[in-house]
Amino acid sequence: MGGSPGARGAGEHPSPVVRVGTGYDSHRFDPRRPLKLGGVHFPGSPGLSGFSDGDAVAHAVIDALLGATCLGDIGTHFPPGEEAWRDADSMELLAASVAMLRGEGWAVGNVDVTVICERPRIGPRAAEMRARLAERMGVRAGAVSVKGKSNEAMGWIGRGEGIAVHAVATVVRASRS
Numbered sequence: 001m002g003g004s005p006g007a008r009g010a011g012e013h014p015s016p017v018v019r020v021g022t023g024y025d026s027h028r029f030d031p032r033r034p035l036k037l038g039g040v041h042f043p044g045s046p047g048l049s050g051f052s053d054g055d056a057v058a059h060a061v062i063d064a065l066l067g068a069t070c071l072g073d074i075g076t077h078f079p080p081g082e083e084a085w086r087d088a089d090s091m092e093l094l095a096a097s098v099a100m101l102r103g104e105g106w107a108v109g110n111v112d113v114t115v116i117c118e119r120p121r122i123g124p125r126a127a128e129m130r131a132r133l134a135e136r137m138g139v140r141a142g143a144v145s146v147k148g149k150s151n152e153a154m155g156w157i158g159r160g161e162g163i164a165v166h167a168v169a170t171v172v173r174a175s176r177s
């Protein structure tokens with residue numbers, strides 16, 4: 001199959017040049033662990049539970065990228081419970097995911113992340129998080145946005161039980177497959 005777009009049947013659409021994916025993650029606080037979000041350490045804040053290092057920002061971004069490229073989700077590629085991923089550095093998993101989508105002919109376009117928690121405050125560390133995420137994805141920091149929101153003291157986030165993260169990512173066609 002394949003060939004020029006003109007060779008396609010009437011019901012077929014050429015692959016779009018830009019695709020979008022969303023990712024969501026949530027983790028419960030675990031005060032015995034250090035807090036890492038987007039590869040940035042938050043001293044004095046309780047960490048997040050999880051089989052890996054609990055970096056919910058990295059996890060949501062991975063799922064957004066894998067979603068944009070229809071490559072499954074983080075659990076498909078890095079199953080929790082597998083010894084290889086115990087306490088894994090999630091930013092390494094992010095780099096591995098980007099390598100995966102590059103192998104399929106895609107490049108990261110831009111990423112937008114919203115972190116929802118009552119504490120710690122995200123804003124003062126957002127620039128560092130953007131830089132770390134950008135570095136691991138091989139894009140400019142200007143292609144990565146990180147925003148912090150409180151949940152206005154409502155629900156499980158408001159009670160300080162954990163952190164939720166939403167991410168949206170675009171990928172662009174880097175080569176014809």
Ligand SMILES: [Zn+2]
Nearest residue numbers: 025055056059
């Ligand atoms: Zn996670």
